[in-house]
Structures are given as structure tokens and as C-alpha cells.
Amino acid sequence: GKWNGFGGKVEPGETVLDGAKRELQEECHLTSDSLKKVGLLEFEFKNDPVLLETHVFTSDQFLGEPKETEEMRPQWFSIDNIPYHQMWLDDKYWLPLLIKGEQFKGYFLFEGQEKILNYDLKTL
Secondary structure, eight states: OOBOOSOOOOOTTOOHHHHHHHHHHHHHSOBOSOOEEEEEEEEEETTOOOEEEEEEEEOSOOBSOOOOOSSOOOOOOOGGGOOGGGBOTTHHHHHHHHHTTOOEEEEEEEETTTEEEEEEEEEO
């Protein structure tokens, strides 16, 4: 598997923020009332008509201790040792913006899961 942030689909009747809070709790048993939206990413895969929209949140406060679940094995990494080689290819473009505290919007066109054909990334 790849290292990835917490997340998933928004349930019917849920806001994006509510979905982010629920996924955080389900995937690692943490809760946070300080989630802040910092990014919007769109992913397209060649020969697939579905455009995936991903909302990126950060939090500087949370309650609980991260616990492994069936979906996720949480692990902290220092900013100097982020394992980009074990993450989705697009992460190396937008994660540094998140770390710097910048807001961003991006689009990535993939061929399969291991090749980016095109991308556009802007700070807001």
C-alpha cells in the first residue's frame, strides 16, 4: 500500500467537513473540531470519464491517540523524512504547499496510477 491521508466519500446528507471528521474518527480514532480546508484537488484518469474531487483539510488540534484500523495504519513522519516514494505521485507537488500553510487548488491527469500526464497547481 501507499502512505496516504485519512479520507473517503461523503455520505448522503453530510457536508464535506462532516465527512472529513467522520473519516478521521473511523480511520484512526481521532476527533478534531479544528479542521481547516486548505486545498481542493481534482483527479482524472485517462480513459475514465469520472472526475474525482478531493478536499484537503489540516488540523493543529485533535483528541485521542491514533490507532490502527482495518483501513489505515497511522504513522507520524518528520517533515524532513516524508516518504514521497511510497505515496501517490501527486503528493510531492501539493503536500509542500500544505506544510507551508498555503491554500491551493490543483488538477492532475493520470495514466494508470503511476504516471502523471499533466497537472496544474495554483496557490490561492
